[in-house]
Amino acid sequence: MDIKKIGILGATGVVGHAAFQTILSRTNYPILxxxxxxxxxxxxxxxxxxRLECQQVDVFNExxxxDFCGRVDLVINCAGPSKQIVDKVxxxxxxxxxxxxxxxGDEHLYQQLLARKQEIEEKGLLFIISAGVYPGLSEVFPAYVAENDLDEIDLLExxxxxxxxxxxxxxxxxxxxIEEDTGWGMSYFKQxxxxxxxxxxxxxxxFPNPAGKRDTYPVVTKEFGLMTKQHQIESAYFYNSYQSNAILNQFVMIKAMQQYKTEEQKRASAKLLLEQFEAKKPGVKDFTMxxxxxxxxxxxxxxxxFSTLLYPSDWNRISGIIAATVAHLIAEDHNSKTGCFFVAEGVSATRLIDALREQQVELMHSITEMK
Known part of the structure; x- marks a missing residue:
């Protein structure tokens, strides 16, 4: 694609800063x-x-x-909250x-953009959402295994x-x-x-170290389901875990008490979650697995x-790296598709994982024949 300049919104946050560092170190594109x-x-x-320019822009100021979007050829949106920004950018x-x-981005943004699918395609554009960790890497990683290791998959966990x-x-x-009840708990995908x-x-x-033994809880999303359909996976399960029971209890409390009815309640609940996530396991450095x-x-x-994907830092940094790497793949692909996609649909899982492995992401892998 004919990309001359890349714009990054939300660059002062951890996610945006990681996206900026990735574009700066791995490409030659000017950055706004x-x-x-x-x-x-x-x-x-x-x-x-x-190569860097800075411009004042509030995403809520049309x-x-x-003006910002008119000065670049590709935008990486790391600004938030995404539930307030919705499809503005x-x-x-x-x-x-x-x-x-x-x-x-999630299934709600996906549906909004699908309504503009024809216009996106007619203009020869590629819109990729959920280009982070979860959703995002949660679908790209199994897609990578499906593309490289197995001709057919009857069970995926x-x-x-x-x-x-x-x-x-x-x-x-x-x-x-939590308020929208995104995803399906206690569920899996069958065909x-x-x-x-x-x-x-x-x-x-x-889990392998450093995660160790954890309670895991089954939950699946639309993004995960589309990936299983794309690769014709017979049965597919996704299990989330929490770094402490206190975090899980906070999630349960927010949902049970409906502590999201007003804007004030949402902000208060968000602060409570922040406090719980700050209480980390002693002696364990941040990681994403x-x-x-x-x-x-x-x-x-x-x-x-059996395969393990490990990034030896927190999910914020790797989210920015993923989004920037996706942007890089789009910019370098002269035969790229057009339209609106979740990341596992829109770019090659193999190319994305291979690129991430050049950026501190470790892949451990074993394949054994079953008797």
Whole structure:
């Protein structure tokens, strides 16, 4: 694609800063950073090689947002809260015929953008959402295994573990997701359809280090379901885990007490979540991990795959790296598709994982023949 300049919104946060560092170190594209305080941006990003410009832009100010989008060829949106921004940045990108990568986004944004699918395609644009960790890498990782290790998959189990913190905006988005009841708990996908699990509420599972033994809870999303359909996976499960029971209890309390009815309640609940995530396990550094177990066929033989994807830092940094790497892949792909996609649909899982492995992401893998 003919990309001359990349814009990044929300660059003063951890996610946006990681996206900026990735674009700066791995590409030669000029970069335009947008933020409400351009002086702060300039202070944070001094010492670059002259490829950087900073511009004042509040994503809730339509004039400033459109001016920003009109100056670039691709926008990486790391601003938040995504539940308040919704499609504002995407619509501005569409008007100015600019490619779009959103580190956030969910099925609600996806449906909004699908209504503009024809216009996006007619303008030759590619819009990628959920280009972060979960959702995002949670679908890309199993798609990578499906593309490279198995010809057929009859059982897929993906487990997520991590330790890290959140920004207030990210915590706010989580509270909104609790209110919207995003995803399906106690469920799995069978031939692409959501089915209820007939069994225990949780599963105690031993991850590789540094995660160790954790209680895991089954929950699936639309993004995960589309990935299973794309790769014709017979049965697929996703298990989330929490770095402490206190965090799980806080989630349960917010939902049970409906502590999200007003804007004030949402902000208060977000602050409570922040406090819980700050209480980290002593002696364990931040990390982000996906562990996968799958059975299926390879070259006509029944095999079992165990695979672990580990990033030795928190999910905020890797989210920014993922979004920026997706943008880089789009920029370098001269035969790229057009339209609106979740990240696992919109870019090659193999190319994305291979690129992430060059950026401190570790992949541990074993394939054994089943008797």
């Amino acid at each position: 950073l947008g933020g409400r305080n351009p002086e702060k941006l300039s202070e944070l990003f001094t010492g670059t090689d002259g 004039e400033e947002l459109h 995407a619509v501005a990108c569409l008007k100015h015929e600019v490619h779009y990568v959103d580190v956030s 993906v487990f997520f573990a991590g330790q890290g913190g959140f920004s207030l905006n990210a915590a706010y988005d989580i509270v909104c997701s 692409g359809e959501v089915k209820k699990i007939d069994g225990p509420f949780h599963r105690n599972y031993t 996906f562990h996968l177990h799958a059975t299926g066929k390879r070259d006509g033989k029944k095999v079992r795959v």
